[in-house]
Amino acid sequence: MHANFNGGQWVGTATSNPNINRSDTRDTVGFYAQGGPGDVAAAAVAATAAFPAWSTTVPHARHAMLARVAAEIAARNVDLAELVAREEGKTLADAKGEVMCAAQIFDFSPPNACG
Numbered sequence: 001m002h003a004n005f006n007g008g009q010w011v012g013t014a015t016s017n018p019n020i021n022r023s024d025t026r027d028t029v030g031f032y033a034q035g036g037p038g039d040v041a042a043a044a045v046a047a048t049a050a051f052p053a054w055s056t057t058v059p060h061a062r063h064a065m066l067a068r069v070a071a072e073i074a075a076r077n078v079d080l081a082e083l084v085a086r087e088e089g090k091t092l093a094d095a096k097g098e099v100m101c102a103a104q105i106f107d108f109s110p111p112n113a114c115g
Contacts, residue, residue, distance in 0.1 A: 001031045004039060007046035013039060023089030070107035073099060 003010040013033040021027035035043075073080065077099045084095035 001033055004033045004035055004043075006039065006043050007049075011039070011042075019087060021086050021089070023086075027086070029083070029087050066106050070103045070105075073103040073106065077103070 001012060001016045003012045005011070011033070013035055015034045016031040017034045018031050019029040021029055077096060080099045081092060081096035084090060084098055085092045088095070090098070
């Protein structure tokens with residue numbers, strides 16, 4: 001089961017939901033943790049605790065963090081595109097374009113939106 005990321009840790013749950021391949025409903029892509037009210041409350045507590053430090057982080061440091069996300073997405077574009085194609089029933093070319101667009105959004109947004 002794929003866990004949720006909450007408060008800086010991967011957290012499993014008692015239940016999970018299957019992610020079914022839309023183009024082949026016999027294919028289960030994976031099982032994902034299904035959070036409940038307690039998980040939502042824990043996420044709100046973690047976000048509240050993180051806010052003071054994040055709110056005082058200067059824009060260039062925010063950009064550096066999000067640029068690392070963009071670089072990781074770009075570096076893993078083949079694997080991610082295969083997952084997107086499988087999950088969404090897209091062609092591999094369309095999925096790769098979507099993955100690279102996501103990387104570009106992370107790289108483009110920080111200097112324009114974090115000031």
